[in-house]
């Protein structure tokens with residue numbers, strides 16, 4: 001943690017951490033760690049999720065902290081006004097927390113989010129951007145760094161690394177030493193001075209990322225002189241999402257077959273998938289998480305008495321075939337099996 005020297009007045013502004021990183025890199029995993037570990041800080045969280053059907057609210061662990069969701073667009077463009085409003089509302093309850101954490105979508109450019117803390121006088125007077133912390137998925141990042149984008153469209157994975165004050169090089173369990181060295185070299189080529197923290201399941205010593213006073217406006221301006229004045233940026237609109245919200249219970253075997261085949265055959269284009277599902281006969285919700293072809297599933301909380309069995313899932317990626325996804329999933333319903 002940063003400690004002021006005796007002749008330096010302590011900055012009374014509330015520190016803000018911006019948590020960013022490509023789809024599936026481990027942001028929510030780190031957020032859950034921050035919300036559950038004992039660090040003595042009361043943290044207000046602002047969460048922005050990409051995807052037609054929100055499931056992250058159910059993936060963030062219950063905690064005492066205040067959590068605000070912004071799910072009607074991307075934090076770095078359309079909802080920046082909302083961000084300013086939420087920050088304003090938080091400042092009116094300043095005594096309730098010590099730190100603010102903003103989790104961006106996996107497709108966000110962190111620069112416009114960072115700008116917010118310098119462009120708006122009222123916010124700049126009360127809040128201090130402490131650090132941009134970027135999660136990097138050691139197993140999948142190269143493929144996103146290497147993507148060729150259309151003219152004028154930025155590569156989010158590159159931007160997220162370029163603006164990082166700390167990088168959590170996550171998922172090192174999925175790759176060998178040489179791959180870690182290669183990813184580290186690529187990170188250094190984009191951001192030579194950034195501190196890189198290797199991790200598995202975002203297990204890091206939290207004082208390495210919280211209240212570190214690492215955001216350096218001068219460094220950013222040296223690399224990007226238009227940082228404070230740039231208002232236009234273009235997203236890659238070829239990345240879209242398909243959300244499915246369907247009531248009913250699923251036949252587990254058919255679901256496994258469908259999802260397994262889907263990710264095996266389309267996993268290059270399906271960057272991220274996640275869902276909260278109702279398996280026939282299961283007393284608990286089933287939570288699945290996919291990052292490209294890697295898929296993990298586990299049981300979550302119990303269904304409440306009388307709660308409607310409902311399935312919410314989202315796919316994010318390129319060339320998504322909405323109809324095929326909807327039909328394929330509907331065919332996994334236990335009742336679809338009975339009718340067949």
Ligand SMILES: Nc1nc2c(ncn2[C@@H]2O[C@H](COP(=O)(O)OP(=O)(O)OP(=O)(O)O)[C@@H](O)[C@H]2O)c(=O)[nH]1
Nearest residue numbers: 023024025026027028029106170171200201202289
């Ligand atoms: N093998 C492995 N899996 C991990 C690690 N960290 C996170 N995961 C898994 O990767 C998946 C995605 O993690 P999240 O924390 O949800 O990623 P995210 O960045 O919040 O994802 P989006 O918000 O959807 O972009 C989950 O299934 C995690 O359990 C890790 O170090 N190793």
